[in-house]
Amino acid sequence: MAAVVQEDVKCYHCGLACEGETFNLDDKSFCCYGCKTVYEILNENGLCEYYSFDKNPGVSLRHVSEDSFSYLDEPAIRKKVVEFDSDAFARVRFYVPAIHCISCIWLLENLQRLQPGVVKSEVNFAGKTVRIDFNPQQVTLSTLARLITSLGYAPKINLKPERVLNSSETKSLVIKLALAGFAFGNIMLFSFPEYLGLDQQDQSLQTIFSFLNMALAIPVTFYSGRDYFVNAWKSFKQRQINIDVPIAVGLLALFLRSVYDILFQVGPGYLDSLAGLVFFLLIGRWFQSKTYESLAFDRDYKSYFPLAVHKKVGEEWKAVVVYELVAGDQIRVRNMEIVPADCLLESESAYLDYSFVTGEAKPIWVKKGELVYAGGRLIGHPIILTVEKRTSQSHLTSLWNEAAFQKPDESKYRKIIDLAARRFTWVVLIIAVVTGCVWYVYDPARMWLVITSVLMVACPCALALATPFTYGNMLRVFGRKGLYLKNADVIERMATIDSLVFDKTGTLTHGAAQVKFIGALDDQELGWVKSLTSASTHPLSNLISRSITRNSNLTIEHFQERPGLGLEGKLAGVSIKIGSAAFTGFNGDLNDTASKVFVSMDGQVRGYFKIETQIREQVREVVTHLGDQCVALISGDQPVEADRMKSLFPPHTQLLFNQNPHDKLRYISDLQRNGGKVMMLGDGLNDSGALQQSDVGIAVTDDTGVFTPACDGILAGEQLGNLDKFLQLATSATRILKAGFVISFFYNAIALSFAVGGFLTPLIAAILMPISSISVVGFSTIAVNWKARQIFKHR
Amino acid sequence: MLIIILLIAISLTIAIIFLVAFVWSMKSGQFDDTYGPSVRMLFDDKKKESKKPK
Numbered sequence: 001m002a003a004v005v006q007e008d009v010k011c012y013h014c015g016l017a018c019e020g021e022t023f024n025l026d027d028k029s030f031c032c033y034g035c036k037t038v039y040e041i042l043n044e045n046g047l048c049e050y051y052s053f054d055k056n057p058g059v060s061l062r063h064v065s066e067d068s069f070s071y072l073d074e075p076a077i078r079k080k081v082v083e084f085d086s087d088a089f090a091r092v093r094f095y096v097p098a099i100h101c102i103s104c105i106w107l108l109e110n111l112q113r114l115q116p117g118v119v120k121s122e123v124n125f126a127g128k129t130v131r132i133d134f135n136p137q138q139v140t141l142s143t144l145a146r147l148i149t150s151l152g153y154a155p156k157i158n159l160k161p162e163r164v165l166n167s168s169e170t171k172s173l174v175i176k177l178a179l180a181g182f183a184f185g186n187i188m189l190f191s192f193p194e195y196l197g198l199d200q201q202d203q204s205l206q207t208i209f210s211f212l213n214m215a216l217a218i219p220v221t222f223y224s225g226r227d228y229f230v231n232a233w234k235s236f237k238q239r240q241i242n243i244d245v246p247i248a249v250g251l252l253a254l255f256l257r258s259v260y261d262i263l264f265q266v267g268p269g270y271l272d273s274l275a276g277l278v279f280f281l282l283i284g285r286w287f288q289s290k291t292y293e294s295l296a297f298d299r300d301y302k303s304y305f306p307l308a309v310h311k312k313v314g315e316e317w318k319a320v321v322v323y324e325l326v327a328g329d330q331i332r333v334r335n336m337e338i339v340p341a342d343c344l345l346e347s348e349s350a351y352l353d354y355s356f357v358t359g360e361a362k363p364i365w366v367k368k369g370e371l372v373y374a375g376g377r378l379i380g381h382p383i384i385l386t387v388e389k390r391t392s393q394s395h396l397t398s399l400w401n402e403a404a405f406q407k408p409d410e411s412k413y414r415k416i417i418d419l420a421a422r423r424f425t426w427v428v429l430i431i432a433v434v435t436g437c438v439w440y441v442y443d444p445a446r447m448w449l450v451i452t453s454v455l456m457v458a459c460p461c462a463l464a465l466a467t468p469f470t471y472g473n474m475l476r477v478f479g480r481k482g483l484y485l486k487n488a489d490v491i492e493r494m495a496t497i498d499s500l501v502f503d504k505t506g507t508l509t510h511g512a513a514q515v516k517f518i519g520a521l522d523d524q525e526l527g528w529v530k531s532l533t534s535a536s537t538h539p540l541s542n543l544i545s546r547s548i549t550r551n552s553n554l555t556i557e558h559f560q561e562r563p564g565l566g567l568e569g570k571l572a573g574v575s576i577k578i579g580s581a582a583f584t585g586f587n588g589d590l591n592d593t594a595s596k597v598f599v600s601m602d603g604q605v606r607g608y609f610k611i612e613t614q615i616r617e618q619v620r621e622v623v624t625h626l627g628d629q630c631v632a633l634i635s636g637d638q639p640v641e642a643d644r645m646k647s648l649f650p651p652h653t654q655l656l657f658n659q660n661p662h663d664k665l666r667y668i669s670d671l672q673r674n675g676g677k678v679m680m681l682g683d684g685l686n687d688s689g690a691l692q693q694s695d696v697g698i699a700v701t702d703d704t705g706v707f708t709p710a711c712d713g714i715l716a717g718e719q720l721g722n723l724d725k726f727l728q729l730a731t732s733a734t735r736i737l738k739a740g741f742v743i744s745f746f747y748n749a750i751a752l753s754f755a756v757g758g759f760l761t762p763l764i765a766a767i768l769m770p771i772s773s774i775s776v777v778g779f780s781t782i783a784v785n786w787k788a789r790q791i792f793k794h795r
Numbered sequence: 796m797l798i799i800i801l802l803i804a805i806s807l808t809i810a811i812i813f814l815v816a817f818v819w820s821m822k823s824g825q826f827d828d829t830y831g832p833s834v835r836m837l838f839d840d841k842k843k844e845s846k847k848p849k
Contacts, residue, residue, distance in 0.1 A: 049839070102834045105831055105834060105835065106834075106838055109835070109838075123828075123831055124827060124828040124831060125828050125830040125831040126827060126828045126829065126830060126831075127827065127828065171821055171822070174821055174826075175818050175821055175822070178814065178817050178818065178821070179814065179818075182810065182811075182814045186807065186810065190803075202796065204796075205796060205799065205800075208800065212803070212807075
């Protein structure tokens, strides 16, 4: 291994700065062995074109663990993963979050050149999936998974195909929309002659047009508009009135009245209004249905836990599915793998990183016979464990049995729109009855005509459009600013928030720790420290080695790693010890609680590395802006940083440490019982319960591709400083929405006055309805964007 | 006036053909990935197996 002293070298493959040893090949530098290997593979197969599509297109392999995927060859698992399977042909679709550029597509679609047995591979860029057709006799599924992992595209394997369903819903909505648009355009064309005035002798044409319109309107009403009838019927059965009820009534009134008019040759009917109405309504729905397909909001612990684990069966290790584990099984877990169930440690000792479970950033040292909790990530050598409890009953996963995870999402909120719709419906019904009575007295023949007219124009199309366009636009604005919400309903809930609860590690602080050296070491010595620490797998060593930019090309002699103590080795004749105070012989004052790693050279302590997590920039600012709304900080950590946090928050904010996931959930539900509308910001599995229980649960992450617990929205870490603006914007969304309601009521009032008087001709309906829809849509779009610009301009 | 009816029949037929074509393309997944195909056509098909986009 030749390591060269160089600075600011960028890896040819992934484009990251080479921090550790630099690997050289063909005049090109690579940051790690993985990147170099990928280059070699590509080079051998004449695939270096990969590098010509994009600069440094590769995915860094530094943080990717070598997962063996051998469990994929177990028949039970294999059956769930592959889409099609036969003796000579199989098809699998892998979800690969790392797909990000043209080169990725190109490389993943040339797998057949790298691996015999691959027939064809095709990337779906939007869904970040790659579909591979292969010959199972020539290549196994695990080999495929390993191949793409070795190229830097580790597949995320999940046994539950959830995302497919969602996209088929969107598809059918688009088809309905297309049909409605098509019919709307044609019906308008066929209606024009009537409005412009047809000669008496063209009466036969008029009849033909009317019947054509009717033929076009039938699929619009009963296929495109089907959801409105279904929803209205459902809510009717539950004795509730939501926005779909008046819409369905309006649609039905429009359709029946038009059919009556046409069949009895009373008039041309209102079919153009009907088709336009459905078209606009569906546009609204489609606009609101925007989802962030590549993000997942509904993950539970299962997608974080491994699918399979190596279990001892007789004398052999066999891959088994995690949920088949029972108490007493012996399992083996390797470096960077996750412990799937509460277990007892059989090996001598191990380092476990619980950062995702408890939020505690410091890895924990577990000795033989001690309990290891499910969800911990092993760092270091492989260990053997005995299962204590099944995965579903372990300490962490029992959280998912809490009530918060059982209740459906919707029932929690009564939407503004439904409240408005309820009043609206009653008002319309009263008006219809009253005018019906009045007309019965004056002109009984026209009574039904007027009643249907009232029901028709009362159809709250504009009202129904105000919500999707306001919230849909808002969703887009939020997305542009780095807050990805699950759906538009979340905005409505965000507007009511009055209490904010924060998690600490990973949310307020960066996930990665900051390393500072306190003491005296020159550049050369720092290089030695780097060489030494990069040879170790201990998490603190990794942090230290990554923080040093100096490189040394000397070889280490007598390298030794002492678990629980530290490292030692000899470089250039100097014996270096890196590790705990006792190990290096430091005997100074130690009352500071931050993690420290001491360095001694030839028996002399030269200083220490102080490792602490850093608070995100802007946090202080945003907390000041939010002021009283910050109710609490609940952290799973030790109260090490209590003082630092106290100075950050206003005095009344509660600071709770040592909280387990159940405590967090309970704290939120207590707040809610006292009338609070709570927004929880968290990041780990341990926050899952709290995120679920809270009115709005936001997961904060630095990389939207990695695991986030189930939540209502995902916030990019660097945008945390805009939290107050997001809340402000959500509140203004409600105001904009109400203004939209006023506009739509205004149009409804005009139309109603025509209807009540019996003057509602098809022409007036055809003009009024689109105008009201368009003005509401235009208003909410412009208002939201203007407001967003205004709020984000300041500061 | 017969000619108008004929024209309408033709225009409707054509419009319906396009509608059906759209529904078919939607259902067959042609809109699932709108970015991939746009770059895929630019890749050179080199020697050995030439790769055909679907």
